[in-house]
Amino acid sequence: MKTQVNLGKDSVFSLVLHLAIPTMIANFVNVLYNIVDRMFIGNIPKVGGLALAGAGVCGPIVTLLTSFGSLIGLGGSILFSMRLGEGRKKEAETILSNSFLMLAAVSAVLTFLFLILKNKLLMWFGASAVTFPYANTYMTIYTLGTFFALMAVGLNYFITCQGFASVSMVTVLIGAVSNIILDPIFIFVFRMGVAGAAVATVLSQMFSCLFALSFLFGRRVSVRITFGNYSSSLMRRIIHLGISPFLIMATDSIIMIVLNSSLQRYGGPAEGDLLITAGTIIQSYMLIITSTMLGISSGTQAILSYNYGAKQADRIKQAEKYILMLCLIFTSVMFLISRLLPAYFARIFTSDPSQIRMAVWGIHVCTLSIIPLSFQYAFVDGLTALGCTRAALTLSMFRKGSYVIFVLALPAFLGAKNAFYAEPLCDILGSAAATISFFLIFQKHLDRRMHEVPPPLRNDSPMKTV
Template sequence: MKKTNDLGQDSIFPLVCKLAIPTMIAQLVNVLYSIIDRMFIGNIPVIGDLALAGAGVCGPIVTLLSSFGTLVGLGGSILMAMKLGEKKEKEAQNILNNSFLMLIVLSLTLTIGFLLSKDALLIRFGASQLTFSYADTYLTIYTFGTFFALLGIGMNYFITCQGFPLISMATVITGAISNIILDAVFIFVFDLGIAGAALATVLSQMLSCCLTLLFLFKPGRFRPFKSKPQISIAFGNYSLKLAKKILALGFSPFVILSTDSLIIIVMNAALQHYGGSTNGDQLVSAATIIQSYMLLITGPMVGITGGTQAIISYNYGAVNTKRVKQAEKIILALTVCFSTIMFLVSRFLPQAFVHIFTSDVELIKLSTWGIRVFTLGIIPLSFQYVFVDGLTALGRTKTALTLSVLRKSLYIVFTLVIPIFFQTKSAFYAEPLSDVLCSFITTIIFLLVFSKHLYRREKSFSCNDSLLTP
């Protein structure tokens, strides 16, 4: 059966749009899981602000758990796209089989590990005596649903890389809609508080996971999708060597996402430390709102750059470097346009966003100011996202990892050092400072290595081809 999108033949601009837009929407909707939870939590009568701070402490831990789905899912899907570009469908099948097994084992291992260590993690990551109980309740329930969260996130990449971004988007949107409904029911109808928010998230992720697996398994009696993938999940041909290749390719995006959690953890801990018992919890609550807003920007950017990696990987595997270059230019243009729009929105409308989380006047004022500060460097940041993900799609994971870790490292340094010399809330300037500086460095490195890397690919293929020619 012909795929919905031909990654090797379709016109580049429409193809990028077909993959980028649904994946961007799916990522945006995925972001809504945490934002909707925080919105409902922040509006719980009496305890809303403290519960919101508790959920904010859990946020980076939840992101850290989710990043393990990317470790296998993105690594495996990039490798699979390359093999499809090389017309090696049997090898692509083996990659999918191994990735599925790896996600199951990883999900079960992480569920047990985090349940045993969650108390210590929450205390170290910024929970105070007042917010610990709320954070503990949320994280305990969420961790029990880790199996479905990781499996759904990881396997969804294999839908997109086969040319079905609309199906991928549908599985995520279905879960998000159910999350909105269940949040309202569990929190305000059944009066379950922050536990209701966590339970709503788990059940919604379970639904998304089931839909994802229904699409990727071979057709059975019940199949809610008219389309079917070129490569479906099967069992067998497991290989430790192949598993290592998947993990090696997925390690860079995994570290990129997991260190996103680290910088949020450092921010929360620094704000709690420098803010003290007087302002610590309020600053963490503001940071939670600000970081939620940033997800509305970085989430769609990840959708654009991550969703289109399949185009780059497929054509790199097919040695069609002209299409790789065309795709990279269009991806960059889309991402810069989006970040520019969001920069303007951040100048004029942040207060409207803050109001959905809290009615506290001081918290609204602090969060609105913080959003404007945090978003000062988002236009340069779009270059960082496009070039790092582009290098990852080409298999240059070490280069991509180095550039990403540099940005995160500078962020942490700025977060810890700036409050020593200025007000505690000045820590929020760490984001734009690291964004601008590292985007400049990333752009220079990308321009130096991109064309050379493609040239080596062409030369290597030409040499191999000449050896095979009688």
């Protein structure tokens, strides 16, 4: 397999596979950060169930923190790819320089804020008096490693969009494999419990971060990290492009927080912690599906952005078709697996029969509409890659808003566990809205781009390869 590809000339189908498959694998493996932690935490003697519920409360907050890496990394890499497609290497270099500074600054601010607010956040987001100590321990240690998490996530986009999808995958694999090795050592050998899981995760993210930094400072890439040429207007442009995928990821965290709060409120002392423990297992399973599908749709955005910059409409259409096809194949396979094997997945986390039964039932419910969800991911991320951030954000917020309404209304009228039906209902509505909107917007947007007059090149020569 080639380590680098030409986004403007290679076969579109081979490009989609070359970028999508490593990113799918990388995102799937990245989910192991959460799953491996939860698996070992759930098997801590005597307190595994309560510790797992505490870690489950932390999960959405962890996702919210790392989504800031995508705000800058994905927003910057979309603009970066467009400039490479236009042959503007110097401008692409400036975008990477500004993105690097933003990642460092945002990670420092978030570390400070979350350390101050974490106690209140954990109680608001579903921790009980019993599970709070476990959640607080995990969250405190994880927050101290925010810099490594954001850098690893954000910089990896700039590796992918320069055609090094396999290197991007290695960045994630380094962290995941390290986490798998370190978790049992810190949790059981050193007897650190939940604290050990958090320490293992932070160290693993540090290894990923160092690898990404060494690669982007090295000589293999066409555009390396530099310092200087900082621009507030360029930073605003990066945020403008990244705000849609950021809010998509951030609201994923928010709706998990709303779900946990709803389960705790309507489940009460009798069922609240049980439902959150089962919900943590269900959310881990859904993360495998959504993160891997996000690998397809976001990992291939560089193809769309580059060819949008190069005004190659036919290649954009071909790529979008293949991206949707891959999403549909993946979700169809996962739908069948979800009907047959969820009990085996649940047993990884717990041996409690009641928790297993609840988790299996919830997985069956939450995966009812994952096949239509393919259209949501392919079309919304496709619009984002072409710079249609307002439309993409509106479609995403429609789906997430529907989820929040369902997750609050269903348990109030039908009982706590029926909150899990919010997932398939919002997936159906969101996918229908995304499909209709995409076909109304896509062709018109391409036509406008094809008739644009490009500005003159400034101190740069056209890029022949990426």
